[in-house]
């Protein structure tokens with residue numbers, strides 16, 4: 001027994017040393033359950049970006065992810081970590097200070113080899129308490145609903161949901177601020193109507209096409225749309241505000257060219273509204 005204790009001690013030291021080496025090379029320390037949330041919002045790269053916040057378990061304060069090489073794979077995985085769809089990952093660096101000055105930076109140099117990884121902490125990164133400048137904090141934007149657009153001269157707001165690619169998705173419209181978002185029925189909704197919808201969404205109307213997306217919720221706010229080329233926005237078209245549709249018929253649009261130079265409508269050539277109330 002005299003020799004057992006030194007041997008045990010040696011084995012213990014070896015085990016600790018081995019565990020330390022494991023922890024040092026692992027992307028995430030064993031046993032860590034990373035949590036993710038959306039933080040502050042800023043407007044950047046043409047739209048809102050939300051600070052990506054993480055922490056290595058509920059016992060820790062929230063911190064950030066930083067680094068200048070965050071790419072679309074990393075953004076897609078970050079969105080998945082947040083439980084958000086990734087139809088339009090947009091990302092950038094936050095360049096803000098404020099309350100983040102007292103937050104740790106938990107991950108730097110994230111490098112996901114592809115977009116299908118389940119969680120950001122499974123990607124190669126340096127995860128540790130790295131307190132430094134927050135100049136490179138990562139902000140992301142990931143949702144299957146585009147940010148609402150209220151184009152010049154329009155009273156209604158417009159957005160895309162269930163986005164399949166940038167500029168393509170199910171059309172959602174809102175008559176007044178604070179009202180319920182609703183959908184548009186596909187009855188008689190063709191390319192001229194799609195062009196008006198795309199202009200309403202901040203796209204060029206050229207090349208716009210319609211399809212039956214289905215799957216929306218809320219009120220069906222337009223049926224039997226009958227746009228003409230002189231209708232700039234969808235709200236300017238003739239339509240029926242009563243409908244015989246179901247959400248299976250919710251229309252979707254494909255819009256091609258973003259960021260058009262939209263003219264504010266003049267007084268000529270505009271149609272009245274059918275039953276718009």
Ligand SMILES: [Ca+2]
Nearest residue numbers: 185186187249
């Ligand atoms: Ca129909």
Ligand SMILES: [Ca+2]
Nearest residue numbers: 187223224244
């Ligand atoms: Ca109808």
